[in-house]
Amino acid sequence: MSDALRKRIFEQLDALTIVDPHTHINPHAAASKTLADILGYHYYTELCHSAGMPKARIEEPGLDPKEKVGRLVEFLPTIENTIQYSWLIEAAQVFFGFQHERVTKDNWESLYDGALKKMSEPDWEQQVLKRSRLSGVFLTNDFDDPLTGFDTKFYVPCLRTDDLVFHLAKPEVRARLEKATGTSVTSPAALKTAIGQLFTHFVKNNVRACAISLPPDFAPTKVASPDAAFQEVFSKGLNACPDRRRELGNFVFWTLAEHCAEQRLPFDLMIGVNRAVYADGVFQGQDLYDSRVSLIQYRELLNAFPQVTFPISVLASVTNQELTSYSWIFPNVVTNGHWWYSNTPTYIEHDLAGRLEAVPRTKQIGYYSDMYKLEFALSKFAMYKRILAKVLCEKFVVDRGWSEERAVAFGTQVLKDNTKLVFGVG
Numbered sequence: 001m002s003d004a005l006r007k008r009i010f011e012q013l014d015a016l017t018i019v020d021p022h023t024h025i026n027p028h029a030a031a032s033k034t035l036a037d038i039l040g041y042h043y044y045t046e047l048c049h050s051a052g053m054p055k056a057r058i059e060e061p062g063l064d065p066k067e068k069v070g071r072l073v074e075f076l077p078t079i080e081n082t083i084q085y086s087w088l089i090e091a092a093q094v095f096f097g098f099q100h101e102r103v104t105k106d107n108w109e110s111l112y113d114g115a116l117k118k119m120s121e122p123d124w125e126q127q128v129l130k131r132s133r134l135s136g137v138f139l140t141n142d143f144d145d146p147l148t149g150f151d152t153k154f155y156v157p158c159l160r161t162d163d164l165v166f167h168l169a170k171p172e173v174r175a176r177l178e179k180a181t182g183t184s185v186t187s188p189a190a191l192k193t194a195i196g197q198l199f200t201h202f203v204k205n206n207v208r209a210c211a212i213s214l215p216p217d218f219a220p221t222k223v224a225s226p227d228a229a230f231q232e233v234f235s236k237g238l239n240a241c242p243d244r245r246r247e248l249g250n251f252v253f254w255t256l257a258e259h260c261a262e263q264r265l266p267f268d269l270m271i272g273v274n275r276a277v278y279a280d281g282v283f284q285g286q287d288l289y290d291s292r293v294s295l296i297q298y299r300e301l302l303n304a305f306p307q308v309t310f311p312i313s314v315l316a317s318v319t320n321q322e323l324t325s326y327s328w329i330f331p332n333v334v335t336n337g338h339w340w341y342s343n344t345p346t347y348i349e350h351d352l353a354g355r356l357e358a359v360p361r362t363k364q365i366g367y368y369s370d371m372y373k374l375e376f377a378l379s380k381f382a383m384y385k386r387i388l389a390k391v392l393c394e395k396f397v398v399d400r401g402w403s404e405e406r407a408v409a410f411g412t413q414v415l416k417d418n419t420k421l422v423f424g425v426g
Contacts, residue, residue: 022368027150036065046285
């Protein structure tokens with residue numbers, strides 16, 4: 001009974017048309033061109049590198065795409081136990097008619113050539129979107145993105161602000177800000193004006209959220225007098241005192257929150273990432289978490305901006321209970337997806353069950369793909385929907401006596417409806 005029920009719940013959830021509320025898609029080149037775009041996803045390169053593949057063989061300049069795939073295939077047997085490998089197989093089977101359960105030295109070239117033929121079709125992007133049942137895709141946009149040349153109603157802008165908060169000491173970042181806003185940033189007041197102009201530009205182009213990834217030691221606080229920090233950072237740049245750089249970062253962060261309040265934009269916080277822990281890792285395979293992060297560091301922010309919705313992602317499952325508790329108590333905290341190192345079935349099932357049992361049903365954004373190419377939405381969301389169906393079946397229908405219809409309605413809200421409720425898209 002349970003297996004059949006899980007399957008029925010999954011099938012109903014899988015039939016939904018949804019919005020993906022966080023990706024790294026380039027709207028000017030959203031779909032893959034070759035299989036190298038898929039196997040070049042950092043999950044595969046970092047796993048193969050971890051299993052012994054030399055970094056130089058992965059990142060050799062000018063490497064032909066087919067040659068790159070052939071090299072990675074040599075190490076695929078070492079990662080076929082991983083959930084990431086299953087994403088690859090499912091995508092290959094659905095999109096390219098791949099008939100095997102493994103990619104091997106004997107079949108990879110036919111897969112590559114078949115995928116290349118499909119990807120060369122003029123409507124390939126639309127084929128992927130239709131098969132993946134996507135009605136919208138959120139982007140991650142640099143603060144100086146002109147937001148032109150794509151449909152912002154479908155590819156939805158999201159203002160990413162890491163550079164503004166953490167890298168204003170770099171002359172090139174300050175130059176980008178001045179160019180994007182036409183403002184000479186010579187004082188804290190001028191900096192606030194420039195940030196306001198960024199929001200005006202993004203709001204005119206259908207922005208639906210502001211977002212930032214944050215290190216474990218970040219603790220946002222209001223800066224009463226930023227003048228000294230501004231003068232030192234803007235005069236000394238990267239040689240400025242770390243405390244002054246941190247102080248200016250806090251000033252910018254607080255200003256961002258103020259504009260989110262003014263523009264009624266959610267502020268996505270992605271908390272807990274340490275950058276470049278593994279200095280010799282492959283591209284995007286250097287960052288890790290540690291367990292010192294706590295959401296208590298955000299209490300001043302959450303109390304100061306009750307009118308701002310904060311969809312929060314945590315990098316590690318060990319932080320999930322704290323996030324669940326904050327969403328339980330704070331009206332403006334929303335649990336958001338299963339980010340990065342938490343994005344495997346064991347952690348998702350544990351974390352999801354805790355959220356579904358403890359957090360108001362209107363305050364949970366179930367999942368986002370975090371993808372760089374459109375082909376990953378299908379298999380990543382399918383993974384989540386299978387787990388969601390399992391938890392709804394076991395924890396709600398079997399254990400609590402809910403009807404199947406009631407469980408599906410709850411799953412639909414978490415997977416689809418809350419994205420529209422929180423972001424106004426869907």
